[in-house]
Amino acid sequence: MALYSRVSGSVGMITLQNPPVNALSAAVRQGIVDMMHRALSEPEVKSVVICGQNGKFCGGADIREFGAKMTGPPLVPMVHLIEAASKPVVAAIEGIALGGGLELALSCHYRIAHSKATLGFPEVALGLLPGAGGTQRLPRLIGVPAALDLITTGRHVTAAEARQLGIVDEVTDLNAVDAAVKFAQSVTGKSLDARRISTYPCPRPPDLDAIFERAMQQVRRSARGAIAPGTCVQAVHAAVTLPYAKGMERERELFSLLFTSGQARALQYYFFAQRAVSRWSTANGARWDTSKPRPVRKAAVIGLGTMGRGITVSLAQAGFSVVAVETQEQQLSEAKQAVSGMLERGAKRRGVPLAHDKIKYSCSVQAVADVDLVIEAVFEDMALKKTVFQQLSAICKPGVLLCTNTSGLDIDELASQTQSPELVVGMHFFAPAHVMQLLEVVYGPRSSPEVVATAMQMGKKMGKVSVAVGNCRGFVGNRMLKPYLEQAFFLLEEGATPEQVDQVLEEFGFAMGVFKVSDLSGLDVGWKVRKSDGLVSPASTGTSARIRGGSRYSPLGDLLCERGRFGQKTGRGWYQYDKPGGRVAKPDPWLHGFLEEYRAQHGLVARHIDHQEVLERCLYALINEGFQILQDGIAAGPEDIDVIYVLGYGWPRHRGGPMFYAGQVGLDKVVERLEHYQQIHPDVPGLQPCSLLRKLAASGNPAIHKWREVIQKPRSQL
Numbered sequence: 001m002a003l004y005s006r007v008s009g010s011v012g013m014i015t016l017q018n019p020p021v022n023a024l025s026a027a028v029r030q031g032i033v034d035m036m037h038r039a040l041s042e043p044e045v046k047s048v049v050i051c052g053q054n055g056k057f058c059g060g061a062d063i064r065e066f067g068a069k070m071t072g073p074p075l076v077p078m079v080h081l082i083e084a085a086s087k088p089v090v091a092a093i094e095g096i097a098l099g100g101g102l103e104l105a106l107s108c109h110y111r112i113a114h115s116k117a118t119l120g121f122p123e124v125a126l127g128l129l130p131g132a133g134g135t136q137r138l139p140r141l142i143g144v145p146a147a148l149d150l151i152t153t154g155r156h157v158t159a160a161e162a163r164q165l166g167i168v169d170e171v172t173d174l175n176a177v178d179a180a181v182k183f184a185q186s187v188t189g190k191s192l193d194a195r196r197i198s199t200y201p202c203p204r205p206p207d208l209d210a211i212f213e214r215a216m217q218q219v220r221r222s223a224r225g226a227i228a229p230g231t232c233v234q235a236v237h238a239a240v241t242l243p244y245a246k247g248m249e250r251e252r253e254l255f256s257l258l259f260t261s262g263q264a265r266a267l268q269y270y271f272f273a274q275r276a277v278s279r280w281s282t283a284n285g286a287r288w289d290t291s292k293p294r295p296v297r298k299a300a301v302i303g304l305g306t307m308g309r310g311i312t313v314s315l316a317q318a319g320f321s322v323v324a325v326e327t328q329e330q331q332l333s334e335a336k337q338a339v340s341g342m343l344e345r346g347a348k349r350r351g352v353p354l355a356h357d358k359i360k361y362s363c364s365v366q367a368v369a370d371v372d373l374v375i376e377a378v379f380e381d382m383a384l385k386k387t388v389f390q391q392l393s394a395i396c397k398p399g400v401l402l403c404t405n406t407s408g409l410d411i412d413e414l415a416s417q418t419q420s421p422e423l424v425v426g427m428h429f430f431a432p433a434h435v436m437q438l439l440e441v442v443y444g445p446r447s448s449p450e451v452v453a454t455a456m457q458m459g460k461k462m463g464k465v466s467v468a469v470g471n472c473r474g475f476v477g478n479r480m481l482k483p484y485l486e487q488a489f490f491l492l493e494e495g496a497t498p499e500q501v502d503q504v505l506e507e508f509g510f511a512m513g514v515f516k517v518s519d520l521s522g523l524d525v526g527w528k529v530r531k532s533d534g535l536v537s538p539a540s541t542g543t544s545a546r547i548r549g550g551s552r553y554s555p556l557g558d559l560l561c562e563r564g565r566f567g568q569k570t571g572r573g574w575y576q577y578d579k580p581g582g583r584v585a586k587p588d589p590w591l592h593g594f595l596e597e598y599r600a601q602h603g604l605v606a607r608h609i610d611h612q613e614v615l616e617r618c619l620y621a622l623i624n625e626g627f628q629i630l631q632d633g634i635a636a637g638p639e640d641i642d643v644i645y646v647l648g649y650g651w652p653r654h655r656g657g658p659m660f661y662a663g664q665v666g667l668d669k670v671v672e673r674l675e676h677y678q679q680i681h682p683d684v685p686g687l688q689p690c691s692l693l694r695k696l697a698a699s700g701n702p703a704i705h706k707w708r709e710v711i712q713k714p715r716s717q718l
C-alpha cells in the first residue's frame with residue numbers, strides 16, 4: 001500500500017509500503033493513485049514527494065503477481081496521472097529505483113537521489129522490457145545510445161552515473177527524502193511544461209540506423225537465443241520513429257509479446273529459484289533458519305594450483321585474512337605472482353582497494369594453526385587429500401572447519417580421516433573460482449548443520465550463489481554431466497560429428513557445445529578419473545572394448561587421450577587449434593577419419609542423426625539424472641539443480657534450468673522420448689526414466705513448485 005502524510009504544511013508525501021523492496025503491487029498502485037488524487041485536490045498542498053519505506057524507493061513491478069490475474073490500477077495510466085499533475089511531483093530515490101520503480105520516477109517532474117542509490121531497467125533479465133513508458137521516456141531524457149545500453153543490458157547505474165547521464169536532477173549524501181521535500185518547496189508554482197519527459201522530442205543522432213544496427217548485432221552476439229534484448233531494441237526504435245502515444249502502443253504490444261513468452265516465465269522462475277536456494281535444507285533435516293553460522297575471520301587455502309589461486313582471491317576480496325599454503329617453492333612463487341595480478345585486475349575493474357595485505361603465503365601446512373576455516377584445494381586425488389586431511393586434523397586448533405574443493409570425491413571418506421568429521425564439508429568452486437558465481441556446498445552424512453550454514457554464508461560473502469547438496473559421486477553438477485557426455489560420445493559412435501552435436505547444443509543456447517567445453521577443460525581430467533575407476537581398458541578391439549559393467553561404454557575419449565589429444569592445451573582434441581593453447585576450434589579431418597576407422601573396427605554403420613535426436617538424447621539423459629538426484633535426496637528441490645546448471649554449466653538462463661525445461665517440454669513427453677531411445681539402444685545407460693520422473697509424469701505433469709510434494713524425503717538421520 002501507500003501512506004499519505006503532509007510535511008512542512010504544503011508538501012504531500014506518498015510513501016510506498018510493500019516490504020521487502022516496495023514493489024508496485026496492486027495495493028501499492030491503488031495507494032499511489034488514491035494519494036495522488038488526494039494531494040491534487042487539497043488546496044494547501046503545493047507539491048508532492050514520492051518516496052519508499054525503509055530506505056528503498058521501489059524495486060519495480062511486483063514479480064510475485066506476474067503469474068496471477070491482473071488486479072488494481074494498471075501502471076501506465078498511473079504514471080500518466082503523475083506526469084500530468086498540475087503540482088510538481090518529486091521522486092526521493094533512496095536505495096533502489098529499478099524497472100517500474102524507475103518508470104515511476106521518470107513520470108515525476110524531478111528526481112533527487114541519495115548517493116548510494118542504484119537505478120536501472122533490469123526487466124530484460126526477467127525476459128521483459130520496461131513496459132510502463134520506460135522505453136519511450138528514457139531515450140527522450142538521455143539519448144538513444146545510453147538508453148539502449150541501459151535497457152538492453154539491464155545494468156544498474158550508481159546515483160553519480162545517473163546524474164551524469166541526466167536521469168536524476170540532484171544527488172545528496174544527506175537524507176534524500178528531506179532533500180526532496182526542500183526541493184519540492186523550492187519549485188512550488190514553477191511551470192511544469194519543460195518537466196514532462198513524454199513531451200520531449202526524442203533526439204535523432206545522424207547515424208541512427210548504424211546505432212540500431214550495432215545494438216542489434218550486440219544483442220544477437222550476447223543474447224544467444226534470448227528474445228527480450230532484441231525486443232528492447234525494437235521498443236527504443238519506436239521512441240525515435242513514432243510520436244509518444246504511438247510509441248507507447250508499440251511498447252505495450254512488444255511487452256505483451258514478451259510477457260506471454262515461455263522465456264519470460266523461465267527467467268522469472270529462475271529469479272525466484274536463485275533466491276530460494278539460500279533457504280536450504282539437508283536430507284537429514286538441518287535447515288537455514290535453525291542453523292547458525294560460525295564466525296570466520298581467518299581462512300586458509302591449501303594448494304595453490306588454478307583453483308587454489310582463484311579461491312584465495314575470492315576470500316581476500318571478500319575481506320577475509322587468508323593463509324595461502326603451497327608446499328612446492330616454485331609453484332608458490334608463481335602463485336604469488338598470479339594472485340597479485342588477479343587482485344590488481346579485480347581492484348581496477350571494481351574500483352575497490354587492493355587486498356594484497358590480506359594474504360600471507362607459506363610453504364608449510366603448519367601455518368594454518370590459528371585459522372578458523374581451511375579450504376583444501378590440492379590435486380584431485382583421494383590418497384593425497386586424505387593425507388592432507390589427516391595433517392590438518394592434527395595441526396588446526398579445535399573446532400576449525402575443514403572444507404574440500406573436490407569436484408566429486410567422497411566427503412565422508414575425507415571426514416573419516418579427521419578427529420571431528422562433523423566439521424568437514426565440501427566447498428566445490430567452479431573455475432575460474434574468483435569469477436564463477438556458483439558454489440556447491442556439499443554436506444556429508446556427518447556434517448553438522450552449523451558447518452553447512454557457515455560454508456553457505458562464506459559463499460555469500462564471496463559474492464557466490466551457494467547451493468547445499470548431498471554427498472555422492474560428482475555431487476549434483478558433475479553427476480548430471482556424466483550421462484550428458486556419455487550420450488554425446490554414443491552419438492559420435494553412431495554417426496554424428498563433434499561439430500554437429502555442438503551446433504545443436506549452441507543453438508539451444510549453451511555458450512559452448514559439450515565437445516568444445518571438453519577441449520577447454522582438458523580431456524585428460526575425465527581420463528584420470530576413468531582410469532582410477534578402472535574403466536580405461538587396454539583392449540581397444542572386440543566386444544569388451546565398448547562394454548563396462550554390462551552397459552555400453554564409449555572409449556572414444558580414452559583413445560584420444562592415448563594419442564596425446566587433451567584439447568586446447570595440446571592444440572588437438574575433438575577439434576584442432578592453430579597451436580597448443582589456441583582458442584579457436586576448427587573441425588579436424590583427422591578426427592573424422594579416426595571416427596570412421598573406429599566405427600569400421602567395431603562394426604558400426606554411421607547413420608544420419610537429426611537435430612531432435614541430438615538434443616533429446618543429450619538433454620533428457622541429463623534431466624533424467626536430475627530426477628534421480630531429487631529422488632535420492634541429494635538436491636532438496638528442482639531449483640537447486642537449475643541454479644547449479646545455469647551458473648555452473650552454461651545452461652541458457654532463458655530456459656530456466658534443466659528441471660524447469662523438462663516441465664515446459666512436459667514430463668510425460670520426456671518419459672516417452674527416453675523410452676523410445678531406450679528401446680532402440682537397450683544397452684545404452686542413462687535412458688531408462690527414473691521412478692520419480694515416471695511418478696511425476698503419471699500424476700499429470702504438475703507445476704514445478706508442486707514437485708516437492710511428490711518427492712519422498714529420505715528418512716531423517718538426525
Ligand SMILES: CCCCCCC[C@H](O)CC(=O)SCCNC(=O)CCNC(=O)[C@H](O)C(C)(C)COP(=O)([O-])OP(=O)([O-])OC[C@H]1O[C@@H](n2cnc3c(N)ncnc32)[C@H](O)[C@@H]1OP(=O)([O-])[O-]
Pocket residue numbers: 020021023059060061062063064075076096098099100101103122123126128129130131132134252255272275276
Ligand atoms: C501493459 C503493460 C504493463 C507493464 C508493466 C511493466 C512494469 C515494469 O516495466 C516491469 C517491471 O518492473 S519488472 C521488475 C523489475 N525489477 C526487478 O527486476 C528488480 C529485481 N530485484 C532485484 O534486482 C533485487 O531483488 C534487488 C536489487 C531489488 C534487491 O537485491 P537484494 O538486496 O540482494 O535482495 P534479494 O534477495 O534479491 O531480494 C529480496 C527479496 O525481495 C524480493 N523481490 C525483489 N524484487 C522484487 C520485485 N520486483 N517483486 C517482488 N519481489 C521482489 C525477492 O524475491 C526477495 O524475496 P525473498 O522472499 O526474501 O527471497
